[in-house]
Amino acid sequence: MSRDSLTITDNRTGKTYEIPVTDDTIRAFDLRQIKLNQNDFGMMSYDPAFNNTALCKSKISFIDGDNGILRYRGYPIEELAERSTYLETAYLIIFGELPTRKQLEEWTYHVTHHTFIHESIKKFLDGFHYDAHPMGMLISTIAALSTFYPDARHIFDAESRRKQTYRLIGKMPTLAAFAYRHSLGMPFVYPDNELTYPGNFLNMLFKTTELKYRPNPTLEHALDILFILHADHEQNCSAAAMRNVGSSHVDPYSACAAATAALYGPLHGGANEEVLRMLMEIGSIGNVPSYIKRVKSGEKRLMGFGHRIYKNYDPRARIIKRIADEVFDVMGRNPLLDIALEVERIALQDEYFVSRKLYPNVDFYTGLIYQSMGFPVTMFPVLFAIPRTSGWIAQWEEMLLDPEQKIARPRQIYMGHDQRPYVPMDQRS
Numbered sequence: 001m002s003r004d005s006l007t008i009t010d011n012r013t014g015k016t017y018e019i020p021v022t023d024d025t026i027r028a029f030d031l032r033q034i035k036l037n038q039n040d041f042g043m044m045s046y047d048p049a050f051n052n053t054a055l056c057k058s059k060i061s062f063i064d065g066d067n068g069i070l071r072y073r074g075y076p077i078e079e080l081a082e083r084s085t086y087l088e089t090a091y092l093i094i095f096g097e098l099p100t101r102k103q104l105e106e107w108t109y110h111v112t113h114h115t116f117i118h119e120s121i122k123k124f125l126d127g128f129h130y131d132a133h134p135m136g137m138l139i140s141t142i143a144a145l146s147t148f149y150p151d152a153r154h155i156f157d158a159e160s161r162r163k164q165t166y167r168l169i170g171k172m173p174t175l176a177a178f179a180y181r182h183s184l185g186m187p188f189v190y191p192d193n194e195l196t197y198p199g200n201f202l203n204m205l206f207k208t209t210e211l212k213y214r215p216n217p218t219l220e221h222a223l224d225i226l227f228i229l230h231a232d233h234e235q236n237c238s239a240a241a242m243r244n245v246g247s248s249h250v251d252p253y254s255a256c257a258a259a260t261a262a263l264y265g266p267l268h269g270g271a272n273e274e275v276l277r278m279l280m281e282i283g284s285i286g287n288v289p290s291y292i293k294r295v296k297s298g299e300k301r302l303m304g305f306g307h308r309i310y311k312n313y314d315p316r317a318r319i320i321k322r323i324a325d326e327v328f329d330v331m332g333r334n335p336l337l338d339i340a341l342e343v344e345r346i347a348l349q350d351e352y353f354v355s356r357k358l359y360p361n362v363d364f365y366t367g368l369i370y371q372s373m374g375f376p377v378t379m380f381p382v383l384f385a386i387p388r389t390s391g392w393i394a395q396w397e398e399m400l401l402d403p404e405q406k407i408a409r410p411r412q413i414y415m416g417h418d419q420r421p422y423v424p425m426d427q428r429s
């Protein structure tokens, strides 16, 4: 009997089985040999929402949820936030190593020269109502990009993947900014290749009559760090969507549209928008205790709190809290911050949250910053999707190049009717 194995006894038959253990996991398929009778299908594992199931082997992000650790390709998020830029971090996440100076210059050149979008995309945006949610516009226009770049379907051609990577990283801010400008009824602002990645995004969002937009350096830097913090997060819902949809060998734009749709959900990236709505609903510090009571009764969820993996303070939330002060110094203190701090103070000492290990996550404070920077709440998930594109691309490519991966097709436990005869209409009750 190997030490690295489980010995499973099936008490229904008395038989025992040796199941190999590698990387502290067993292969679910090894359970199939466990049968009552030789012709049985064999045993499966059942894991709704994949609470305890590894989707893949990955080298991109590492999270230690109990200790609040996040690393991209081995580099602590705190160091990258302190010393890197989003474009450099995106390179690290996608290509696996920090770029040399020359590599970063080339990477920056290519991304910068893929920020324009086809003029026809503007017609898609013109079709949306003025109050269309920008995430709906973003999902649609990302999917539309697949119709402009048919070469993207050559997913096993490394050069094609790299070209689509430049296009996706380069065009996401443009699509997002154009959606924002459409909602304001303002003319689109074209990219300015002399600005940084976050600086050009601010330019396309907020430029008005000035000849040359000059981004506020504090806001530009704050946005760059926020992009770093949102760049990847291992097998979150949207990364899993990117992998699952990408496993059908569809082009990366269509897979990215699916990932963006997953991120849109209020339990995922849409939470930052819901946090602001929650803080506005609470309205004052005095109302916090009664709201917490409603949460504990199960009537409400404390948006921006809790995490499937972090059972400690989300390390990104800690950094975001610090960025908030920098932004508020420039833009003025967001009055909702006091309510957020009171929610956190009460929640971190309340048994309901402590026993469930519910701490502030990445979405709890970001909305306060975005609102202070002038973004409407509907843009908050869009600000999550832009940087997460680098993570989605990295996860997608790792899946494609993993020899163990093929089209995702989960099993089920059938609980429905046995075979039954068709019932003519006049005999149906």
Ligand code: SDX
Pocket (backbone or CB within 6 Å): 232, 233, 235, 236, 237, 266, 267, 268, 269, 271, 295, 300, 301, 302, 303, 304, 305, 306, 307, 308, 309, 356, 358, 361, 362, 363
């Ligand atoms: C992101 O996966 C990632 O990595 C995501 C992300 C990334 O970078 O990609 O980190 C980004 O999506 C962060 C999460 C943003 N979502 C929110 O802030 C929405 C509010 N949070 C929750 O809905 C919830 O905490 C989740 C969805 C984040 C995690 O949910 P789980 O792991 O499925 O936990 P659960 O729903 O099983 O809850 C366990 C218990 C339950 O209580 P009991 O039924 O056991 O009594 O904790 C309670 C839940 O009711 N609970 C909450 C709560 N979150 C969990 N109760 C009140 N408020 C909450 N926020």
